[in-house]
Amino acid sequence: MTEIKKVAVIGAGVMGSGIAAQVTNAGLPVVLLDIVPPKLEDFGGNRNAFAEGAVAKMLKADPAPFMRKSNAKMIETGNLEDDLDKLADVDWIIEVVVENLEIKHKTYALLEKHRKKGSIISSNTSTIPLHKLAEGQSAEFKKDFMITHFFNPPRYMRLLELIVGKETRKDAVETVREFCDVRLGKGVVQCHDTPGFIANRLGVFWLTVGVNEAIKQNVPIEVADAVMSKPVGIPKTGVFGLIDLVGIDLMPKLSESLLSTLPKDDAYRGAYEDYKFIHGMIEGGYTGRKGKGGFYRLDPDAKKGKKEKQALAINKDKFDESQYAKADKPKLDSVDAGRKGLRAVVETDDAGGKYAWEVLKHTLYYAAELVGEIADTVHDIDEGMKLGYNWKMGPFEMIDALGAKWFADKLLDDDIGVPDILDQVAESGATFYRIENGRQQYFGTDGEYHDVVRPDGVLLLSDIKLTSEPVLKNGSAKVWDVGDGVLCFEKTSKMNTFDEDIFNLLEQTNKLIQKSDEYKALVIYNEASHFSAGANLGLAIFMINIAMWPQVEGFVARGQKVFMDLKYAPFPMISAPSGMALGGGCEILLAADAVQAHAETYTGLVEVGVGLIPGWGGCKEMILRFQEREKEKFAKDLGKIDKESLWFSPDTTPVGAVRKAFETIGMATVAKSAFDAIDIGYFRHTDGVTMNRDRLLYDAKQRALKMADGYEAPEKVDNIRLGGAGAKLALEMAVGDMRKSGVATPYDVVVSGHLANVLSGGKKDYTETLTEDELLKLELSEFMHLLRHDGTLDRIEHMLSTGKPLRN
Secondary structure, three states, X not given: OOOOOOEEEEOOXXXXXXXXXXXXXXXXXXXXXXXXXXXXXXXOOOOOHHHHHHHHHHHHOOOOOOOOHHHHHHEEEEEOOOOHHXXXXXXXXXXXXXXXXXXXXXXXXXXXXXXXXXXXXXXXXXXXXXXXXXXXXXXHHHHOEEEEEEOOOOOOOOEEEEEEOOOOOHHHHHHHHHHHHXXXXXXXXXXXXXXXXXXXXXXXXXXXXXXXXXXXXXXXXXXXXXXXXXXXXXXXXXXXXXXXXXXXXHHHHXXXXXXXXXXXXXXXXXXXXXXXXXXXXXXXXXXXXXXXXXXXXXXXXXXXXXXXXXXXXXXXXXXXXXXXXXXXXXXXXXHHHHHHOHHHHHHOOOHHHHHHHHHHHHHHHHHHHHEOOOEOOHHHHHHHHHHHHOOOXXXXXXXXXXXXXXXXXXXXXXXXXXXXXXXXXXXXXXXXXXXXXXXXXXXXXXXOEEEOOXXXXXXXXXXXXXXXXXXXXOOOEEEEEOOOOEEEEEEOOHHHOEOHHHHHHHXXXXXXXXHOOXXXXXXXXXXXXXXXXXXXXXXXXXXXXXXXXXXXXXXXXXXHHHHHXXXXXXXXXXXXXXXXXXXXXXXXXXXXXXXXXXXXXXXXXXXXXXXXXXXXXXXXXXXXXXXXXXXXXXXXXXXXXXXXXXXXOHHHOOHHHHHHXXXXXXXXXXXXXXXXXXXXXXXXXXXXXXXXXXXXXXXXHHHHHHHHOOOOOOOOOOOEEOOHHHHHHHHHHHHHHHHHOOOOOHHHHHHHHHHHHHHXXXXXXXXXXXXXXXHHHHHHHHXXXXXXXXXXXHHHHHHHHHOOOOOX
């Protein structure tokens, strides 16, 4: 099987450059080629201007395509006239040129002359069938050719649709599948060579019906999006917000592409409407978020400050700016019904419920009609929509949630036929998915159930839950046996915030592993969108408002003890974060023996944003981390230094670590990827990064098992040397300068003073050392002082009410 060690991307547009960036995130070098600019003089004669410009744009882009800015150095730029020889050692060439068949064929002719024998070629096309792309190509080309359809932006969107031809060699398919899964972090779904593949075929239909029904039923777009979002398990953008996000001008292009290739009897042809108002919006520059606005906009006439959000009142015959008005926040029974399940939403007799039913009725019907045409299985279609459009449930999981028989009967009531596969399931009173012999199964087109097969190296807590009960549980957390003597601690509180119940269960779990011969390691992990948002601020402000100061202090002190007990327990603890891990969520990572993080982990000690400092060991751990790094660097450099000339020891030069910890905590620095967390210092260089979210628990478990073999708990540090009064003065002076320049606010100065007191050692002199316990006591003392400040209470209340930090 071919091993992919180097990749080339042909086409440096938004998609091509984004794919190139994601390949560098996987650690591989990339050749990025584009055409020579037609008007070369406009680019100062730079023949590589398009490719070089794309890399430069990505370095400034937000959200960032690169997980580390230094990854940009791994991209070698060039052009398609001078640099085709750079393809000689490339293993995989990804074509991302314009969606024009003639241009693609000309590009393939160039690639065929210069690529190495056996290199894989794929197209990122989203509109042109593979059989047309392969027309006229050599037999060798066809063996190495496939479609790999990435979704935009390539770093963040998990779906990769894989389309292969009859001639495509199997080993090339498996090479690309494994590489995209393990190295690029993608959920790879194999599709048939049909228009729009899976996600866009169904997704564009859903959006089209969503617009049609809003117009037909005269439903305001705010109502449509309120119900066609979280209540039905779809992202909060809903229909109209999503169209604004992807670009209103893109929709006619997608429609044109589908209409040019779909079968004559396809339901999309009946749903499509060429609305005049859409053309009016595009002509006026109202193309969505990238333009003047779209279905939503911010009031352009509002005064400086927070601008009012406006929504478009649709007139299907024309577009006019006067159609914008203040966006409402609908209060609907159908939205509230979402807590009871999907069926409760569509059965609610209000505008939202009627709209949701009509949109989902047509969308789910269409999905059922397409089984076997766009993909082999209902599971593939479900995965495509969950990965590509971020739906919580795929269409067939939605049908199960509604009840297959109920849905089929409703279709008949509405004088709509029932697709064959739905009829088979409904007639028997069955579901599309079931659990059989401990395995999840899906209903196949052959009328039989088949196991859902996970790739090797994928371990999901959701699968474990199907066939087992928690080892321990309470109202905020559960502990699961994930096999081979490893326990998994799952937080289940809102935003996975820490509370007394979580501390109770962590203590119980610690004791259970220590006294049991059955268990030998612990993984902290969950499959929610975010790992943890830290402490429960709502609970904290409640306790403060009724002056429960001893209880608050006890809660913080208990968190310190729980984390320390886990850090020094006689078994390894691995933290496996994904998404946000902030405040206390970061501190439990710092307390772990090792971290196995999903690449898309965003972690940081952000307590200063609410007027506090880290209270569960974050200050202590950052000091220890940075001192450890300074010693490593010193040891590395020592061979270059005349040891006899040294008048100091690396153990007695703490100022650099103190300053670094002060900057990191004081600026509430948040890592924008797991790799960034390593660079900042939240993670060690020895910590692991998993690119595919579905592989995170397996990787963390393997790391835990490896560490459990002969594990010895670390020894407590009892000789922490800090900078004393001199270091504190230097830190306070630095903050004073920031205050003068306007970077720091008055209350930032107050918070920074308490932070400086902890990091400099309090009353300890430069010559004295502290134990970890002493540093924790100092951390707790300064935390409680800040908690009694009005400025801190103002920051906490502002964060709870607005979700944003107060700059007081």
